[in-house]
Amino acid sequence: MDILIYGIINSISLALIAIGFALVYGISRLANFAHGALYVVNGFIVWSILNILHINYLLSIILSLIIIGLIGAAIYQFILIRVRGMAISEIIASYAIGLAMLEGFRWGGFKGMTYTLPVFIRGSIEIAGIPVDFQRILLVLIGGLVVLFLWLFTHYNRIGLALKGMAQDERAAMMLGIDSDKMALIAMGLGSILAGLAAVVILPMGNIVVEAGYDKLIMAIAVCIVGGLGSWVGAVIAAFLIGFAQIITVKYIASHFHMVIALLAIIITLILRPSGLFGRQKELEERV
Amino acid sequence: MQNAGLRMIEDRRKERLNRGIKVTTEGIYAISSWQEMGYLLLPRLALICGILVLPLVIPSLYWQRVISIVCIYSLLALGFDFLAHFVGLVSLGGAFFIGTGGYIAAILNTSFGLPPILTIPIATIAGGAICTLLLYPCLPLRGVYFAIVTLMYPLVMARIIEALNVLGGTDGIIGVASFPNRWIEQYGILVIVIVSLFGLRRLVNEDIGLVFRGVKDNDQAVKASALNIDFYKSIAVFIASSLGCLAGAYLSHIYMWSGISQFALDFSIIPIAATVIGGGGTLVGPILGCFILVPISELLRAFGTLRIVFYSLILVAFIVFRSEGIMVYAERKYHQFERWVKV
Amino acid sequence: MSFEPVLQVKNVNKAFGGVQALKDVSFDVHEGEILGIIGPNGSGKTTLINCITGFIKMDSGEVTFRGKDISRQAPHKIAAMGVTRTFQIMRPYYTLPAYKNLIIPLFSPRARKAGGWRGGGKLGDRDTVCIDILEEIGFERDSFVPYKLASTLPTGYLKRLELARCLALRPEIILCDEVFSGLSMSEIASMVPLIERLQMDGITLIMIEHRLRELFRVAKKVMVLNFGEKLSEGIPEEVMADEEVKRAYLGSEEIEESA
Numbered sequence: 001m002d003i004l005i006y007g008i009i010n011s012i013s014l015a016l017i018a019i020g021f022a023l024v025y026g027i028s029r030l031a032n033f034a035h036g037a038l039y040v041v042n043g044f045i046v047w048s049i050l051n052i053l054h055i056n057y058l059l060s061i062i063l064s065l066i067i068i069g070l071i072g073a074a075i076y077q078f079i080l081i082r083v084r085g086m087a088i089s090e091i092i093a094s095y096a097i098g099l100a101m102l103e104g105f106r107w108g109g110f111k112g113m114t115y116t117l118p119v120f121i122r123g124s125i126e127i128a129g130i131p132v133d134f135q136r137i138l139l140v141l142i143g144g145l146v147v148l149f150l151w152l153f154t155h156y157n158r159i160g161l162a163l164k165g166m167a168q169d170e171r172a173a174m175m176l177g178i179d180s181d182k183m184a185l186i187a188m189g190l191g192s193i194l195a196g197l198a199a200v201v202i203l204p205m206g207n208i209v210v211e212a213g214y215d216k217l218i219m220a221i222a223v224c225i226v227g228g229l230g231s232w233v234g235a236v237i238a239a240f241l242i243g244f245a246q247i248i249t250v251k252y253i254a255s256h257f258h259m260v261i262a263l264l265a266i267i268i269t270l271i272l273r274p275s276g277l278f279g280r281q282k283e284l285e286e287r288v
Numbered sequence: 289m290q291n292a293g294l295r296m297i298e299d300r301r302k303e304r305l306n307r308g309i310k311v312t313t314e315g316i317y318a319i320s321s322w323q324e325m326g327y328l329l330l331p332r333l334a335l336i337c338g339i340l341v342l343p344l345v346i347p348s349l350y351w352q353r354v355i356s357i358v359c360i361y362s363l364l365a366l367g368f369d370f371l372a373h374f375v376g377l378v379s380l381g382g383a384f385f386i387g388t389g390g391y392i393a394a395i396l397n398t399s400f401g402l403p404p405i406l407t408i409p410i411a412t413i414a415g416g417a418i419c420t421l422l423l424y425p426c427l428p429l430r431g432v433y434f435a436i437v438t439l440m441y442p443l444v445m446a447r448i449i450e451a452l453n454v455l456g457g458t459d460g461i462i463g464v465a466s467f468p469n470r471w472i473e474q475y476g477i478l479v480i481v482i483v484s485l486f487g488l489r490r491l492v493n494e495d496i497g498l499v500f501r502g503v504k505d506n507d508q509a510v511k512a513s514a515l516n517i518d519f520y521k522s523i524a525v526f527i528a529s530s531l532g533c534l535a536g537a538y539l540s541h542i543y544m545w546s547g548i549s550q551f552a553l554d555f556s557i558i559p560i561a562a563t564v565i566g567g568g569g570t571l572v573g574p575i576l577g578c579f580i581l582v583p584i585s586e587l588l589r590a591f592g593t594l595r596i597v598f599y600s601l602i603l604v605a606f607i608v609f610r611s612e613g614i615m616v617y618a619e620r621k622y623h624q625f626e627r628w629v630k631v
Numbered sequence: 632m633s634f635e636p637v638l639q640v641k642n643v644n645k646a647f648g649g650v651q652a653l654k655d656v657s658f659d660v661h662e663g664e665i666l667g668i669i670g671p672n673g674s675g676k677t678t679l680i681n682c683i684t685g686f687i688k689m690d691s692g693e694v695t696f697r698g699k700d701i702s703r704q705a706p707h708k709i710a711a712m713g714v715t716r717t718f719q720i721m722r723p724y725y726t727l728p729a730y731k732n733l734i735i736p737l738f739s740p741r742a743r744k745a746g747g748w749r750g751g752g753k754l755g756d757r758d759t760v761c762i763d764i765l766e767e768i769g770f771e772r773d774s775f776v777p778y779k780l781a782s783t784l785p786t787g788y789l790k791r792l793e794l795a796r797c798l799a800l801r802p803e804i805i806l807c808d809e810v811f812s813g814l815s816m817s818e819i820a821s822m823v824p825l826i827e828r829l830q831m832d833g834i835t836l837i838m839i840e841h842r843l844r845e846l847f848r849v850a851k852k853v854m855v856l857n858f859g860e861k862l863s864e865g866i867p868e869e870v871m872a873d874e875e876v877k878r879a880y881l882g883s884e885e886i887e888e889s890a
Contacts, residue, residue: 031432033439082608087432088378092560093607095380095439099553100600103593214443221436256451263444270425270433495734495757498727502735506722508686513736514710514800 002130003247009136011243012143013202015236017216018223019146020194022235025224028184030084031091034075034098035195036217041101042068042196043208044110046117057118065196072192076185084184102213115208117200139201146197147236215259222262226269228276237277241265303629310623331622335572336482343474352474356542358582359477360386363535365559365566365574366484367528373569374492375524376504378435383442383555385532386539387548389415393537394461394546404467408537415533420526427521439556446551460547464540477538481575484531489571491527500524553596558585561599564606567613576615635698637662637835638714638804643682643692645675645859652678653689653859660804665826665836667850667867669843671880675859676839677719680806684716685709696804711741713803717793717810719839723781729770730777732792733761736799745801761799768795769825787818794825804835811842819845843871855879 017039024032042064049060075097083089124133198216223242227234242265249257269276313324343352364382371377393411396402402410422441426433449455456462467473491497502510503517503524510517540546558581559574566577581599588595606613612620636659645653652675660666668676681687683694685706694702701709710716724732736742737757766772768791776788784792790810797805811819819842826849830836840846846853847867855862855870857879863870870876 031436079604079608087430088372088435089607091432091435091439092378092380093604096557096600096603096607099557100597100604103553103596103600107592107594107597215447218440218443221440225433225436256447259444259447259451263440263448266437266440267422267425270429270437274429274433495738498724498731498734499738501726502724505724505726509718509722509724509796510735511686511706512684512710512716512718513796514707514715514739514741515735516705516707 003251005130005132007244007247009140010247011240012140014219014223014243015239016143016146016198016201018220018235018239020191021220022224022232023194024187024191026230026232027187030080030184032188032191033091033095033217035220036213037098037101038068038072038192038195039199039216040208040210040213041105042199043117043203044105046200047115047208061200065193068196069189069193073185073189076188081181102210106210117204119204135204142201218262222266226265226276228278231278234276234278299631300628301631302626304624304626306624339478339482354583354586356474356477358578359481360535360539361558361562361578361582362481362575363484363531364555365562365578366488366571367531368559369563369568369571369574370488371524371528374504375500375521377431377521379438380435381438381442381556382532382559383551383553384438384445385419385529386536386555387442387445387551388419389533389536390540390546390550391455393540394464397464398461404465404541408534411537412530412534416526416530419529420522423525424522427518442551442556446548449548456547458548460545462545464544464546466541466544473542485571485575557596557599561603564603565613567615570615570619573613573615636660637697639695640683641693644690645678645682645687646690651859653682656861658854658864660835660837662835663830663833664852665830665838665850667846667853668837668839668856669853670856674856676856677808680716680808680839684714684806710800711739715797715800715802716806717797717808719808721789721793723789723792725782727781728778729781729784729792730761730765732781733764733795733799736796739800741800764795764799768798769821786813790814802834807836807838809839809841811840811845823848
C-alpha cells in the first residue's frame with residue numbers, strides 16, 4: 001500500500017520534471033540540456049526573493065516563474081537560435097550553459113543546509129494508515145492539473161494547437177504561417193516555467209542542492225527516452241513506470257537506487273524499442 | 289594551383305590559393321628537395337621535439353606534473369576529435385573513459401598486485417571493451433542518442449559508486465602504486481601522446497579510416513556498400529575509449545589514487561573545449577587546445593568551480609560563433625596564401 | 632540465362648502514416664534482364680527500391696533473391712549478397728577524392744572475397760583497383776579526374792561514380808534510381824553503352840527512370856507504378872499504349888470535364 005502511495009508521488013514528480021523537457025523537444029526538436037539547471041536555479045531564485053527581498057511566498061513563486069521563463073527564452077534567443085538545426089551543437093551549447101549556471105551558483109556559495117524552501121502547508125494526514133504530508137498531496141494535485149492543463153491547451157487553444165502542429169510537422173506548420181523561431185521561443189519559455197514549477201513544488205521537501213541539477217536532467221531524459229522523445233503521453237506513462245520501479249527497488253533492494261534504475265531504463269529501452277513507448281520510428285534513423 | 293575558397297566583400301574578393309611549395313610537395317618528388325622535405329617535416333619535427341624537450345625546460349616539479357595532466361587530457365581530446373570529426377559521433381562524457389580505466393587499473397594494482405607496466409595495458413584494453421559494450425546499444429541510432437548516453441554515463445557512475453558505496457565509495461581506492469621513476473612517469477605519457485597522435489593521423493588515411501570517414505559523410509552509402517556500420521562504429525568507439533581508459537589508468541598511477549572525481553565534469557568538458565578552440569578535425573588542434581586550457585585551469589584552481597563556468601562559456605562562445613579553431617586557421621595559413629582580387 | 636527469376640518480389644505493402652506508398656506490388660526479374668520501372672512522381676518507385684534493398688522495412692510482402700528470402704535483412708547484408716543500388720540524390724563522399732570513394736565498397740567482405748584481401752587479387756592494392764574500375768566506368772585514366780575531390784565533380788561523373796560504387800562489389804543485380812536524371816543529352820548518350828556493357832557482363836539491372844525514350848533503348852521490359860500500385864507490365868510499346876498508363880501520366884480528361 002505504501003508502495004502505491006509513494007509510487008504515485010514519485011511518478012508524478014518525475015512527470016512534472018520531465019514534461020518541460022518533453023515539451024521543448026516535442027515542439028522544436030531542441031534537446032534542452034539546461035533543463036536541470038533551470039530547475040535548480042529557479043529554486044535559488046525563489047529562495048533569494050523570499051529571504052533577501054522578503055516578499056510574500058506566493059508572490060516570490062510567481063516572480064521566479066516569470067524570471068525563469070525569461071531566462072529560458074533568453075537562452076534560446078541569444079544562443080540556441082544560432083545553432084538551430086545542428087542537433088549536437090544544440091546539446092553541447094545548452095549543456096554548457098546549464099553547466100555554467102549550476103557551477104556558477106556552486107561557486108557563489110549556494111551550498112549547505114541553509115537553502116531550503118518552506119512547504120506550502122504544514123502537517124500531514126493519514127491515507128490508509130500511512131502518513132503523507134500535505135506538500136506531497138499538493139504535488140500530486142498540481143502535477144495532475146499541469147498535465148490536464150497542457151492537454152487542454154494543446155487541443156483547444158490557438159497557440160497550443162500551433163505548438164502541436166509544429167510538433168507534428170515543422171515544415172508544414174511553417175508553410176501555414178506559423179513562425180518556427182517564435183514557437184521555439186515560446187516552447188523554451190514554457191519549458192523553463194514548467195521546470196521552475198516542478199522545482200517550486202518538489203524542492204520544499206528537501207534542500208536545494210546543485211547536484212539536483214544533474215540528477216533531474218538525467219531523470220527527465222530517462223523518462224522522455226522511455227516514453228518516446230516527443231510524446232507527452234508517453235512521458236507521463238514512462239514517468240509512472242520508472243517511478244514505481246524506483247520505489248519498489250528502494251523498498252526491497254536498497255536505497256539510492258534511483259540512478260541505477262534510470263540508467264537501466266534508458267539502456268533497456270534503447271536495446272529493445274529505441275523509439276520508446278510512443279515515439280515515432282522515423283525519429284531514429286535518417287531518411288533515405 | 290587550385291582555388292580553394294572565396295569570400296565576397298564589396299567589389300573585391302579574397303582569393304585563397306595553395307602555396308607553390310604545397311603543390312610541389314604533393315607528389316613523391318618532394319623527397320628530392322631539402323626545401324620541400326623541410327616544408328613537410330618541419331612542423332612535425334618541431335612538434336615532437338618541442339613536446340619531448342618541454343619537461344627539461346620547465347624546472348618546477350609542479351609544472352612537470354601539469355604537463356603530464358595536459359597529456360592525459362590530450363588523449364581524451366584526441367579520442368573526442370577522432371570520434372566527432374572522423375566518425376561523426378559526439379562523445380560528451382570523456383570522464384566515463386577516465387573513470388573506467390582508472391578504476392580498473394587501481395583494482396588490478398591494489399587487489400591483484402599487478403605493477404603499472406601491466407595494469408595500464410590491461411586497463412586500456414579491458415576498459416575499452418567495457419565502454420564499447422556499454423555504448424553499443426546507441427550506435428545504430430541517431431547521433432543524438434550517443435551524445436545523450438555518453439553524457440549520462442559518468443554522472444550516473446559517480447552517483448552509483450557513491451550510493452552503493454562500492455569500489456571504495458567516496459574515498460576511492462588508495463594505495464595505488466606509482467611509477468618507479470619520475471622520468472618514466474613524465475616521458476611515458478609524452479611518448480604515448482605522440483604515438484597516438486601520429487598513429488591516428490595515419491589511421492584516418494588508411495583504408496579503414498576512409499570507412500570511418502564514409503560513415504560520417506554518408507552512412508547510407510556505406511550500408512549500400514555492404515559494410516556493417518555498427519561494427520565499424522564500435523571499432524572507432526573502441527579506439528577512442530581505449531585511449532581514454534589508457535589516460536585514466538595512467539592518472540591513477542600518477543596520483544596513486546582512484547576515486548569518484550575521475551568521473552568529474554572536467555574530463556568531459558575540457559576535451560570538447562580544447563577541440564573547439566584548438567581546431568577540430570586536425571587531431572593536433574585538440575592537443576594544442578589542451579596545452580592552452582589545462583594550465584589555465586590549474587591557475588584557476590584557486591577559484592574553485594568557477595573554472596568550469598569559464599570553460600563552459602568559452603565553449604558556448606566558440607560553438608555559437610562557429611570559429612574554426614586555432615590549428616585549422618594555422619594550417620590554412622601555412623598551406624595557402626590569400627590576396628585581394630578585384631571582381 | 633536460367634529461367635528461374637533471379638529476383639522475385641511478392642505483394643509488397645508499405646504505408647507511411649496515412650499514405651499507402653506501396654500496395655501489393657509484385658514482379659519477377661530474370662537474370663541478365665533490364666527491367667524498367669516507370670511512373671509519375673510519387674508513385675512509390677524509390678520506396679520500392681528501399682524496401683527491396685532493406686533500407687526501409689516493408690509492412691508485408693516477400694522478396695526473394697535466388698530463392699533466398701531477403702525480406703527483412705539489413706541493407707548491408709543484402710548488398711553483400713550482390714543486390715546493390717544507387718541513390719537518386721547522389722551523395723559521394725565529398726571529402727575524399729573520386730577514386731578513394733571506391734575504397735569503401737572494396738573494403739567490404741564481399742569485395743575482399745572476390746578480389747583477395749587487398750581487393751586487388753594478385754595484381755595490386757586497392758588504389759589501383761579503384762582506378763581500374765573508374766576507367767571501366769568512363770573516367771579518363773591518365774587524367775587528373777579520378778584524383779579530384781568528389782565535391783568538385785560534375786553530375787555526369789558523379790552518376791558514374793554511383794555505378795562504380797556498385798561495380799566495386801561485383802554485383803549480380805543493380806537497382807538504379809534515376810541514373811539518367813540531371814544529365815545532358817550527350818552524357819546520356821555515353822551512359823547507354825555503359826549500361827549495355829553491364830548487361831553483357833551478366834549483371835541484372837532494374838532501372839527507375841523518368842527519361843522514357845532513353846530507357847526504352849535499353850530496357851526491353853517495363854513496369855508502371857502509380858500511387859503505389861502496379862498498373863501494367865510488358866514491352867514498352869504495349870505498356871505505353873495502355874489507356875490507364877496514359878491517364879496516369881497525362882491526367883484524366885474526365886475529371887477536368889466534370890469540374
